[in-house]
Amino acid sequence: MNDIFSILAEPVARLGATTVTLGQMLGFIAVLFVTLLVALVVALWRAAKARAVAATEAADHARDTEARMAGILQSQAEMQGRLGAVAEVFGARQAELTQSIGQRLDAMTGRLGQTMSEQTRSTHESLAKLQERLAVIDTAQTNIQSLAGQVVQLQAILSNKQTRGAFGQSRMEAIVADGLPHGAYEFQATLSNGSRPDCLVKMPNDTPSLVVDAKFPLEAWNAIRAAEGEAAQKLAAQAFRRDVEIHIRDIADKYLISGETQDTAFMFVPSESVFAEIHENFEAIVQRAHRARIVIVSPSLLMLSIQVIQAILKDARMREQAHLIQGEVVRLMEDVSRLDERVRKLQNHFGQASRDIDDILVSSSKVTKRGQKIEALEFGAAHPEGEDPQRGAAAKIETVRAADSKTGQLRLRVVEETE
Structure with a gap:
């Protein structure tokens, strides 16, 4: 028993300070x-x-x-x-x-x-x-392809110096031939000094002819377009300026002949863009051409100049034919006078015809009224002279048509009425 209690009293766990026994x-x-x-x-x-x-x-x-x-x-x-x-x-x-x-x-x-x-x-x-x-x-x-082929051909033409000159020449000739009558110009004419300008425009009244040159130095211009770099472009611009000045001097020396040609000549540039570039970036060339009495013209300016020359030629021809024009005007006025006389006669005929038609209408109106009276069987009684027909006795004949119920014939009834 004591052993059991001792076993039960043995500690089995500890919780903090407290000891827990069995x-x-x-x-x-x-x-x-x-x-x-x-x-x-x-x-x-x-x-x-x-x-x-x-x-x-x-x-x-x-x-x-x-x-x-x-x-x-x-x-x-x-x-x-x-x-x-x-x-x-x-x-x-x-x-x-x-x-x-x-x-x-x-x-x-x-x-x-x-x-x-x-x-x-x-x-x-x-x-x-x-x-x-x-x-x-x-x-x-197809047209675009054909045009592309033509552009390639044009590029091949412009790549050659001779063909490029022929291209500018042909364009100038087309503008002149379209604007002036035949005989007012001459291509590749020979002057007294033996030079042959591209075109010679004949001016009226026996005045000297106008020279048009189409040989523009496009090679130097193409060199400017193809140059790369500022130095190359500057050298190409100098070469272009030198070539154009030489060409201007050649035109002035060869084609400006006193008494034979005008004291001003045209230098034709076959491109509007080249013309605009010259006037924008090469003012010295333009001034040099003006001092040499050379006018740089583009296709549009050449066309305008040709139109002005055409107007001058037309005016000159009109002045030459002024006496013929005056004679024709006189004859025209005589014809107008005769026409006026004949129109007046025709107007009189029409007036007489109108009066005759009015008389005919009056007669036909009377005939129509009498026919209406006859159709209505209304006859006015004869009145003595001076007697008022409205106050006198009037006899009216009324025709009455009635169908007889037995015979079916028509009978007439005369009714006399007096006022």
Whole structure:
């Protein structure tokens, strides 16, 4: 026994300053077991009570459910009847809806078919127009290819010095030939000093001719365009300025002959862009040309100058033919006088004819009135001279046509009325 107590008194754990023995531990476990057992018994009792209450509630709920089921069955029967009626109504409505939908589908199908046919026709027309436009595009592409070939040929022409000079010459000749009449100009004419300018425009009134030169130094200009770098461009600009000044001096020395040519000559530049570049960046060349009495002209300025010369030539020809024009004007005035005399005679004839027509209309009006009186069988009684016909007695003959009911013949009744 003492051994048991000693075993129970042995410490088994330490909690801070408190030492827990084996006996205390066993006592604590026993108390805990009893507490758990009591709690289990209470829980079983409560569960049994809850099951009883639940059973009671389930019975009440079952009774309520049976009552509700009966009501539901009754409502279901009523609902079935209503559903039958609704089904019949829905069947009728469905048939009407099906018929309406069928009709609308037929109409829609017809419209859709018509729309599809119109769309197909429109598509065919659009495709036809597209084919026509593609044909036009093919033609334009062919023209563009041909133009590209011509541009390549033009580039090949301009790459050669002789052909490039011929190009400027041909352009100048085209402008002059289009603006002046034949005989007012001469290409490659020979002057008294043996030089041959590109074009010689003959001025009126035996005045000296105007010289047009088309040999512009385009090689130096192309060198400026092809130069790369500031130094190269500067050298090319100096070479271009030198070549143009030499060409201006040559024109002044060869083509400005006193008494044979005008004291001013044209230097033709076959490009508007080159002309604008010269006036913008080479002002010294322009001033040098002005001092040498050389005018630098572009195609548009040459065309304008040719038009002015054409107007001068026309004015000169008109002055030469002034006496002929005056004679023609005199004869024209004589013709106008004769025409005026004949128009006046014709006007008198028309006046007489108008008066004759008025007399004829008066006579025809009288004849018409007499015919109307004869048709109405109305004759006015003869009145003595000085007597007023409105106050005298007037006899009227009234013809009455009536169909006899027995004979069917017409009878006449003469009624005399006096005022």
